Amino acid sequence: MKFRRKLAAFTAACVLGTASFTGMEAEAAEIPEYMRSVTYFGDEWPINYWNSEDKNMEENMARIAADGFNSLILVIPWREFQPSEVGSYFNERAFARLDQVMDCAERHGLGVVLRLGYVWDYLGATETPKRFAAITKDDGPERKLWLEYSKKVYETAAAHENFWGGFITWEDFWNYTENMGRDMAMSSRIRMAKDCGYQAYLEKNYTLDQVRGFYGPKLETFEQVYIPYKDHPSAELFYEFYDHFLTELTTETQAVFPGLSLEIRADGDIVYDGMGGKKYYSHSATYPCPGADYAALMYSVSMGQENTGNKISASTALEAMTRNLDSIYAAAGKPLYIEQLLYMDSTEAFSHNTQVEDEQVGEFVRNLAPVLSGRTNGYGLWVYRNYVNNAVYNSQFALDQEGWSFSGDSRIEERNGSKAAVIGKKGSISQDLDGRIPGSSRIHVEFYAEAENGGASVTVRLGGDEQTIHVGEGKTYRMEFASLPRYTFSITAERRIHVDDIRVYTYEQNGRIYERDGSAGDLAGDFRTLNGELAAE
Incomplete structure (x- = not known):
């Protein structure tokens, strides 16, 4: 059974303000009812993929299709595709590579889903562009840049028949919330609260007395509202504001990228009551993801677990996943696309997270179909093939001497x-x-x-x-x-x-599916089994 994505050429042309739309005729792309995806970055890793040669592209995609996957997820770094903050300047070389990858995917029967706005790349002097923080200001130049970039990416991808839409993620925009835990002067906190629209949001949605209930009685005006400290009760208001910002950004971007979804933040954040108590703040306000057919989701086995470096059985992990997805699905009111299914995670920084017992990971994967069915419209892998965190830009000299x-x-x-x-x-x-x-x-x-x-x-x-x-x-x-x-x-x-x-x-990311040299890992057969069951359903 198939369904058609509701992206008629006429609608896209009206939204984008164009009389015609090259490559999109009368029909929209045809998408399988269930997406089985691999995040693709060739023989490198996401941060430097777009400046690599990807010499084995045809071979890589043939193997992905043979393993029962029907789609790719491509991360599209904002800065690498739109390096300049002046005017409408784009990195046309990156867009040409996007065309190349989508053409190759189509030859192998693979659809393409785009992760818009990926924050990491090596093109500039710093890894995290300031524009990701400044985009919180809805009338600022960075928001205009974002919409130009989103529109250009959409126009390029939608010209291909195997384009299946895209999503943005909370994690690419989350760095601004880290200001709560940073050592900053109060004047800076107040200025940032104004610049990002936090003060205006509170004034629109709360009375001053209500805000004092979080900030304390000394708050005299909304102009004194500051970016909260992470352990202060007012952090709850800032999380609420940020959920509003993410939803607003998604909706605004949908005007130039129809159907865009949002990877919701399923993890709760601790908020304190100032009297020694604490609770978890849920970001469920983002779950409905208006304007999208699905809510995107990163799901880890560690969700809701102890996360003390402990191991759990496959059956325990599957039972917990069923409960968690039921809860998220009910709040979203629409299918979930688990575009990052973390069945395991070898990232050194998250070594404390709960994992499935090593010898039972295959059992967990083989028994995922009943858990995914009815709750999700697809899943995706981040580590289909092992990779290293290569610090070298233009490591394969695809861009000649650039960066060297x-x-x-x-x-x-x-x-x-x-x-x-x-x-x-x-x-x-x-x-x-x-x-x-x-x-x-x-x-x-x-x-x-x-x-x-x-x-x-x-x-x-x-x-x-x-x-x-x-x-x-x-x-x-x-x-x-x-x-x-x-x-x-x-x-x-x-x-x-x-x-x-x-x-x-400094490290190799291990997914136990394929080694860096292309040889099969012990989980390759388990994912082929899973894909076969999902395709049959």
């Missing part, structure tokens, strides 16, 4: 359809990696290298440390470095060598 400094007789050459760096005699290539490497005891470096005429001595420097190796036959060379406070990375060769696929990282 070349010295000596060094240049870019194309070999067998793939670009690589050629480091000439006594030459080098280097890149500043400051701010991209998380704290860790060890840093891993790997790269493909090939030397001519008997080999070459190659020196790799990371921060103030260096190692020298002999490069001969073409293969991947690996080494480890100690953690340092600052990181400039460079490779210097005594004789001419070819270098490609450079990675500097």
Whole structure:
């Protein structure tokens, strides 16, 4: 059974203010009743995918389709697709890659869902653009930029018959709430409360006496309202305001990206009553997601669990998931698209989260179909293939020398359809990696290298440390470095060598489905089984 997404060409043309819409004829895209998705980022990871070559794209997508998945989720970093904050400037190279990926997906029978506004990329000097904070101001220039970007992404994607819509996530916009826990002067807190519209929201929806009930009796005017401290009772009002902001942003964006959904925040946040008591604040106000056919959701096995590094059985996890989804589904009033199904999570920062017993994860996956059916219209995986948190921009030289400094007789050459760096005699290539490497005891470096005429001595420097190796036959060379406070990375060769696929990282994300080299993990068959059951239903 199939349903058609209600995105008629005429409606889109009217919303976008265009007389015609290239690529969208009379019919909308046809979407299966159940979406089985993989978040796709080729052989890299989401932060630097759009500046990689993705040399194995056809092979990757053929395997995804063979495993029973019918769609891809693509993360679309706002800054990488719209780098400039002046005018309507877009990174056309990124949009061309989007066309390429969607064309390849269509060849393999895969639909495409877009995660709009992904916050992380390496294109600018900092990882988190200030515009994500400034977008809270509904009449500011950043909101205008956001709508321009959203419209451009929609126009590009909707020209393809395999476009299945998109969603934004609470997590990409959540950093502003962290101001509650930051050390800031009261004057800054008051200014930010005004700039983001928090003061105006409270004045519109509450009396001053009601607000004093949260902030205290000393509050004399709404102009004195400040960004709350995280452990203060007034934090509840700020969470409420932020739920309103996310819903408002979704609705406003739907005017240029019809049907856009929102990944709701299913986790509760602790709020304190000022007398030693506390409760959990629910973000259920965002669950209905008006204007969308479904509410998007990130679901982790850890939801509602102890999260003390403990392990639970597959049956316990499945029972808890059934209860949790029933509750969220009832509040949303529409199907849930679990675009990030965290059946396990090897992220070091979340090692305290509850996990399914290692030997029972496969059992959990194989028994998911009855839990997902009737409550969800799809699920997606974040780690279909293991990846590393590579800190290198343009690591495969798809963008030639962009992001790199070349010295000596060094240049870019194309070999067998793939670009690589050629480091000439006594030459080098280097890149500043400051701010991209998380704290860790060890840093891993790997790269493909090939030397001519008997080999070459190659020196790799990371921060103030260096190692020298002999490069001969073409293969991947690996080494480890100690953690340092600052990181400039460079490779210097005594004789001419070819270098490609450079990675500097601290951890590997493991999903137990496919290894980095493409070999199947122990869960690959379990997901094929799950997909087969969901497709049959």
